Amino acid sequence: DAKTTQPNSMESNEEEPVHLPCNHSTISGTDYIHWYRQLPSQGPEYVIHGLTSNVNNRMASLAIAEDRKSSTLILHRATLRDAAVYYCILSQAAGNKLTFGGGTRVLVKP
Amino acid sequence: NAGVMQNPRHLVRRRGQEARLRCSPVKGHSHVYWYRQLPEEGLKFMVYLQKENIIDESGMPKERFSAEFPKEGPSILRIQQVVRGDSAAYFCASSQQTGSSYNEQFFGPGTRLTVL
Numbered sequence: 001d002a003k004t005t006q007p008n009s010m011e012s013n014e015e016e017p018v019h020l021p022c023n024h025s026t027i028s029g030t031d032y033i034h035w036y037r038q039l040p041s042q043g044p045e046y047v048i049h050g051l052t053s054n055v056n057n058r059m060a061s062l063a064i065a066e067d068r069k070s071s072t073l074i075l076h077r078a079t080l081r082d083a084a085v086y087y088c089i090l091s092q093a094a095g096n097k098l099t100f101g102g103g104t105r106v107l108v109k110p
Numbered sequence: 111n112a113g114v115m116q117n118p119r120h121l122v123r124r125r126g127q128e129a130r131l132r133c134s135p136v137k138g139h140s141h142v143y144w145y146r147q148l149p150e151e152g153l154k155f156m157v158y159l160q161k162e163n164i165i166d167e168s169g170m171p172k173e174r175f176s177a178e179f180p181k182e183g184p185s186i187l188r189i190q191q192v193v194r195g196d197s198a199a200y201f202c203a204s205s206q207q208t209g210s211s212y213n214e215q216f217f218g219p220g221t222r223l224t225v226l
Contacts, residue, residue: 034214038153042219042220043114043201043203043217043218043219043220044153044201044203044215044217045217046214046215046216049214087152096158097143097155097158097166097168097169098143098145098153098155098203098215099155100145100152100153100154101152102152103152
């Protein structure tokens with residue numbers, strides 16, 4: 001699987017947006033970009049995924065660069081419950097293992 | 111609807127004993143994945159199963175570890191003759207296989223194994 005690079009940690013204030021970058025310069029044409037997050041002492045949770053176009057759902061937005069070599073997960077208004085480790089993962093669409101890197105630990109300050 | 115269920119949530123074993131971890135996928139899901147998270151580390155893929163078949167076991171240690179997903183009942187991850195280095199959180203995930211091209215994985219709460 002192609003490798004992703006994320007900052008180790010980010011801090012945000014509550015109610016402010018959070019932009020989490022991910023670099024994936026070796027992405028292949030059929031790789032999906034997935035984001036999962038892991039809250040403390042819980043299993044990972046799906047956040048969003050995309051292939052080429054920007055995506056929005058109730059949890060977040062995903063902005064994908066035109067060359068697909070990077071992407072940004074956007075949490076529009078961070079809450080204390082958004083404090084977690086966020087993982088950017090590349091893989092084929094279906095029936096494939098997820099290769100987790102170190103992720104970005106997000107700290108939300110009240 | 112129940113999500114992925116794992117039991118036990120906490121398991122303590124002495125060195126040399128066997129550990130059996132169970133995973134019930136989301137109802138209707140036919141694909142199960144097992145991941146391991148060592149203390150202070152990221153999650154590592156272990157094995158991917160469909161009903162009665164192992165599809166990818168590239169992340170499974172060569173010895174002592176086995177997994178199954180029978181036609182009826184939960185998926186089982188079995189660790190024989192546990193050692194202290196097996197202490198970790200073991201997460202199970204499931205997904206469904208449909209005609210659509212994308213299937214997210216739903217994770218369970220994990221089983222935290224402690225080997226004394």
